[in-house]
Amino acid sequence: MQTLIEQWAEKISGLLGLGRVKVHLEGGSISFASPETNEIFIGKRQVRTTRDIIFLLGHEMTHLRQWRENPSILSIGVRPDYRAPLGMKPHEYRALPREQEADKVGLELTRTLNYKNKVLNKDGYSIFVHCMEYAPK
Ligand SMILES: [Zn+2]
Numbered sequence: 001m002q003t004l005i006e007q008w009a010e011k012i013s014g015l016l017g018l019g020r021v022k023v024h025l026e027g028g029s030i031s032f033a034s035p036e037t038n039e040i041f042i043g044k045r046q047v048r049t050t051r052d053i054i055f056l057l058g059h060e061m062t063h064l065r066q067w068r069e070n071p072s073i074l075s076i077g078v079r080p081d082y083r084a085p086l087g088m089k090p091h092e093y094r095a096l097p098r099e100q101e102a103d104k105v106g107l108e109l110t111r112t113l114n115y116k117n118k119v120l121n122k123d124g125y126s127i128f129v130h131c132m133e134y135a136p137k
Helices: 002-015 050-069 073-076 091-092 097-112 127-133
Strands: 022-026 032-034 039-043
Touching: 002 022, 002 050, 032 050, 039 050, 039 073, 050 073, 050 097, 050 127, 073 097, 091 097
Parallel strands: 022 039
Antiparallel strands: 032 039
């Protein structure tokens, strides 16, 4: 899975004009971008299929681009440390401007890139399905 992630990371960072982005695969169930170091951390539990990898990379790399080009979007609707307010529901989180933009880019990549969608981690839940389920209607 690591190699597959690295290959897609190179492709997607190029498409988004981000240069080289280092991507780390971790055991947990959260994924995030680290703008200070231009890195992405992918939580393995969120990945079920190839589509989840493409979606996650597009999503987190969009956050890197937001930090560079439009940092004010990152703080709309969240606490000063950029975390979600306590008790925020999944559909409220997905409606944040920064998340909507990142989900839109991730979704677009899952529609336009050429890939075979395979199950890579049968113990993972699909972050793609989660995000679509809670997307603003
Ligand atoms: Zn996000």
